[in-house]
Amino acid sequence: MPNVHPVFDLSDRFVDAFARSQPLWATFLGISGHDHEWGDLGPEGIDALEELLRDTARELDALPAATTDDDELAIRVLGDIIASELEPVEHDDHLRDISHLTSTVLATRDVLDIQDDTTPEGREALLARLASLPDALASWQRRIELALDRGIVVAQRQVHSVIEQLRSAASDDGAFARRVASLAELDPALADPAGATLPAIRERVRELTSFLEHRYLPQASTVDAVGPERYAREAERHVGEPVDLDEAVAWAWQELVHLRTRAEQVATRIDPAATLPEVLERLHDDPAFGAPDPETFRQLMQRRQTTALEQLADTRFDVPDSIRHVEVALAPPGSPIGAQYVGPSEDLSRPGRIWWSLADHPHVPLFEEVSTAYHEGFPGHHLQLGFQTMHTGRLSRAHRLLSGTTGYIEGWALYAETLMDEFGALEEPQYELGYITGQLLRVVRVLVDIGLHLEQRIPDDAPFHPGEAWTVPLAVEALTDLAALAPAYARSEITRYLGWPGQAISYSLGQRTFLELRDARRARDGAAFDEVGFHADVLGAGAIRLDHLRELVLRER
Numbered sequence: 252m253p254n255v256h257p258v259f260d261l262s263d264r265f266v267d268a269f270a271r272s273q274p275l276w277a278t279f280l281g282i283s284g285h286d287h288e289w290g291d292l293g294p295e296g297i298d299a300l301e302e303l304l305r306d307t308a309r310e311l312d313a314l315p316a317a318t319t320d321d322d323e324l325a326i327r328v329l330g331d332i333i334a335s336e337l338e339p340v341e342h343d344d345h346l347r348d349i350s351h352l353t354s355t356v357l358a359t360r361d362v363l364d365i366q367d368d369t370t371p372e373g374r375e376a377l378l379a380r381l382a383s384l385p386d387a388l389a390s391w392q393r394r395i396e397l398a399l400d401r402g403i404v405v406a407q408r409q410v411h412s413v414i415e416q417l418r419s420a421a422s423d424d425g426a427f428a429r430r431v432a433s434l435a436e437l438d439p440a441l442a443d444p445a446g447a448t449l450p451a452i453r454e455r456v457r458e459l460t461s462f463l464e465h466r467y468l469p470q471a472s473t474v475d476a477v478g479p480e481r482y483a484r485e486a487e488r489h490v491g492e493p494v495d496l497d498e499a500v501a502w503a504w505q506e507l508v509h510l511r512t513r514a515e516q517v518a519t520r521i522d523p524a525a526t527l528p529e530v531l532e533r534l535h536d537d538p539a540f541g542a543p544d545p546e547t548f549r550q551l552m553q554r555r556q557t558t559a560l561e562q563l564a565d566t567r568f569d570v571p572d573s574i575r576h577v578e579v580a581l582a583p584p585g586s587p588i589g590a591q592y593v594g595p596s597e598d599l600s601r602p603g604r605i606w607w608s609l610a611d612h613p614h615v616p617l618f619e620e621v622s623t624a625y626h627e628g629f630p631g632h633h634l635q636l637g638f639q640t641m642h643t644g645r646l647s648r649a650h651r652l653l654s655g656t657t658g659y660i661e662g663w664a665l666y667a668e669t670l671m672d673e674f675g676a677l678e679e680p681q682y683e684l685g686y687i688t689g690q691l692l693r694v695v696r697v698l699v700d701i702g703l704h705l706e707q708r709i710p711d712d713a714p715f716h717p718g719e720a721w722t723v724p725l726a727v728e729a730l731t732d733l734a735a736l737a738p739a740y741a742r743s744e745i746t747r748y749l750g751w752p753g754q755a756i757s758y759s760l761g762q763r764t765f766l767e768l769r770d771a772r773r774a775r776d777g778a779a780f781d782e783v784g785f786h787a788d789v790l791g792a793g794a795i796r797l798d799h800l801r802e803l804v805l806r807e808r
Contacts, residue, residue: 254321254322254325254647256314256315256317256318256319256321256322256325256326257314257315258311258314258317258322258325258326258329258647259325259647259648261307261310261311261314261329262325262329262647262648262649262650263647263648263649265303265307265329265649266282266648266649266652266653268303268307269300269303269653270282270284270285271285271290272290272296272299272300272303273290273296273300274286274288274289274290275289275290275292275355275358275359275362275387276358278362278365278366279358279362279365279593280594280597280652280653281594281595281596281597281598281601281640281652282596282597282652283596283597283598286366286367286373286376286377286380287375287376287379287380288379288380288383289359289380289383289384289386289387289390291390292355292356292359292387292388292390292391292394293390293391293393293394294393294394294397296390297340297345297394300336300340301337301340304333304336304337304340305337307329307333308330308333308337311326311329311330311333314326321645324645324646324647324650324792324793324803325646325647325649325650327799328646328647328649328650328654328793328795328799329647329649329650331654331795331796331799332649332650332653332654335488335656338484338488342481342484343398343401343403345394346394346395346397346398346401346403347398347403347404347405348391348394348395348398349395349405349409349410349413349463349467349750350405350409350412350413350747350750350751351408351409351412351413351416351743351746351747351749351750351751352747352750352751353750353751354413355391356388356391356413356417356459357413357416357417359384359387359388359391360416360417360420360426360427360583361586362380363377363380363381363426363427363430364426364430364582364583364606365593365601365604365606366380367596367600367601368433368434368437371438374434374437374438374441375441377430377434378434378441378444378445378448381427381430381431381434381445381448381452382444382448384427384448384452384455385451385452385454385455388455388456388459389455389459392459392462395462395463395467396462399466399467399470404467404470404471404472405471405472405750406471406472406473406474406475406749406750407468407471407472407473408475408746408749408750409471409746409749409750410463410464410467410468410471411468412746412750413463414460414463414464414468417456417459417460417463418456418460419584420456420583421452421453421456421457424584425583425584426583426584426586427449427452427453427456428449429583429584430583431445431446431448431449475703475704475723475749476703476704476705476706476749477704477752478704478705479705481752482496482701482704482705482752482753483496483753484753485752485753485754486752486753486756486757487753488656488753489656489657489658489753489754489756489757490656490657490658490753490756490757490760490761490797491656491657491658491659491757491761491795491796491797491798491799491800492658492796492797492798494753494756494760496701496705499697499701499756499760500697500698500701500702500707502697502763503694503695503697503698503759504698504710504713504714506690506694506759507691507694507695507698507714507715507733508714510687510690510691510694511527511691511714511733513687514527514684514687514688514691515527517680517683517684517687518530518531518684520680521533521534521680521681521684528732530684531684531688531735534616534618534681534684534685535616535618535735535737536616538613538614540616540617540618540681541614541615541616541617542614542615542617543614543615544614544615545581545607545609545615546581547615548607548609548615548617548620549579549580549581549607551617552579552605552607552620552624553578553579555621555624556577556579556605556624556628556629556633559625559628559629559630559671559676560575560576560577560629563629563630563674567630567670567674567782567783568630568634568783568786569783569787570629570634570638571638571641573599573637573641574595574599574603574633574634574637574638574640574641576602576603577602577603577604577605577628577629577633578602578603578604578605579604579605579607579624579628580604580605580606580607581606581607581608581609582606582607582608586606586608588608588609588610588739588740588743589607589608589740589743590605590606590607590608590620590623590624590626590627591605591606591608591627592604592605592606592627592628592631592632592633592636593606594632594633594636594637594640595636595637595640595641597640597651597652599640599641603628603632603633603636603637605624605627605628605633607620610737610739610740612737617681617682617685618681618682618684618685618688619685619686619688619689619735620685621677621682621685621686622668622671622672622677622682622685622686622689623685623689625667625668625671625676626664626665626667626668626689627664630667630670630671631663631664631667631668632660632663632664634667634790635660635663635664635667635790635794636655636660636794638790638791639651639654639655639790639793639794640652642791642793645791646793650793650795651793654793654794654795655793655794655795656757656761656794656795656796656797657754657757657758657761658757658760658761658764658796658797659761659794659795659796659797659800660761660794661757661758661761661762662757662758662760662761662762662763662764662765662797663761663765663789664758665690665693665758665759665761665762665765666761666762666765666766668686668689668690669762669766671686672686688734688735690759691733691734691735692730692734692735692736693758693759693762694759695729695730695733695734696744696748696755696756696758696759697755697756697759697760698729699721699726699729699730699745699748699755700748700752700753700754700755700756701756702721702726703721703722703723703726703745703748703749704749704752704753706720706721707720707721708720708721709721715729715732715733716728723745723749726745726748727741727742727745730744730745761797764797764800764801765789768785768789768800768801768804768805769782769785771805772785772804772805775805785804788803788804789804792804
């Protein structure tokens with residue numbers, strides 16, 4: 252039965268208007284029809300977005316009351332989306348759009364690789380974007396010039412990262428040249444016009460990086476910390492509920508001790524005579540525990556995704572046929588190290604895809620990546636986001652495409668890793684240890700993210716540098732010594748946290764919420780508890796704030 256409450260029509264219209272206003276993000280969201288344009292990335296584009304949000308909020312307030320649970324969900328979620336999008340504008344965060352991982356200017360690089368190039372129309376749209384990229388970069392620069400005029404600047408560390416990434420993207424073998432070459436290979440008739448776009452792109456990037464280096468950087472802040480007020484606001488937005496930061500830190504120290512103990516126990520199964528650091532070093536450096544090259548690694552991760560779907564899709568999860576495939580791809584050179592999932596398009600014609608950016612290493616260590624595959628793909632992000640995208644019968648269009656806090660999305664993905672550990676899918680000790688070190692990473696994130704941004708001291712009874720103040724070198728050491736990250740990756744991660752306050756803590760805190768909800772449902776339902784049904788309820792709610800999820804999952808029916 253179709254939904255008839257007017258909130259569903261408003262939701263449809265809002266998504267269309269949002270896509271017109273933000274075509275760059277429409278491509279990431281899988282909304283078709285805008286892959287040929289960038290939209291206004293300057294101050295006027297932000298003003299237009301704010302106007303759209305406020306107009307939609309007024310329409311939402313004027314709607315009649317909900318008559319069904321689905322109506323109530325759609326109304327609340329649309330309100331949450333509007334509030335979440337408005338908050339950064341109201342606090343001038345759009346003028347702080349220079350960061351290691353989340354800058355709009357870096358998204359202009361990344362979007363070129365995910366947009367459709369399988370059809371003539373898709374390739375023409377890609378060519379149009381390449382041709383108009385210099386204008387898009389110029390409009391973004393106007394936003395940053397306004398920030399300078401208003402004295403709103405980010406830390407120097409973030410500026411250096413963006414400059415370096417832009418220069419890498421514009422290099423002879425960088426992301427832009429590679430995309431032009433791939434377009435020419437796909438359609439030789441477009442080779443000349445595609446190649447003609449590169450000189451203008453490179454010149455605009457040169458001008459932009461010069462502006463950032465010589466005008467912005469001298470005025471950028473020397474302080475990385477954003478302070479308690481902004482941090483608390485950002486943490487709530489990412490986690491999806493207010494966060495008791497002191498409680499979160501205390502919990503993270505306890506989890507750290509528990510996970511380290513388990514890691515040491517598993518390490519003895521790999522080499523009884525070695526210490527945990529020695530085992531981790533061997534797993535990282537010994538080619539016997541890795542893939543010989545990136546392409547072999549990609550194939551191994553693709554095979555693991557396929558196997559997991561075949562084994563669990565009908566027994567542990569109810570997975571629709573339309574999302575029973577996820578692709579694994581290698582990210583362009585110069586991308587931040589790590590894995591990232593990009594969900595399927597709205598019409599599911601573009602499959603979900605895991606993009607892996609690998610460190611420069613003689614081989615690819617595997618011990619941590621198996622759990623990462625489950626996190627990014629199935630049953631992690633791919634199941635959650637794919638399920639949400641295709642769940643048209645109950646969720647509004649805005650809910651399916653625009654909703655989602657990091658606490659829910661990343662919390663589910665970490666919870667999925669735990670499920671695969673429980674299911675026995677980490678069949679070798681090295682993969683189990685990789686899972687544990689991944690859990691350690693997310694717990695250490697809680698400590699260093701809060702510690703750095705609030706400029707805290709480490710507790711006197713902590714098992715790591717007790718009583719010392721958190722610093723960037725100490726945070727890097729925590730990631731390398733406690734979470735087994737390679738030094739280059741650890742430095743990249745700390746730069747990411749400092750440019751994205753409150754986001755890093757949402758993984759572990761979100762995972763904790765899912766585990767708590769499962770325990771609460773099991774305690775409530777007793778022998779009637781159905782884990783598959785619990786997962787269906789969680790996924791069926793769509794990505795929402797965690798406080799809202801608690802209400803839906805635990806309410807009596």
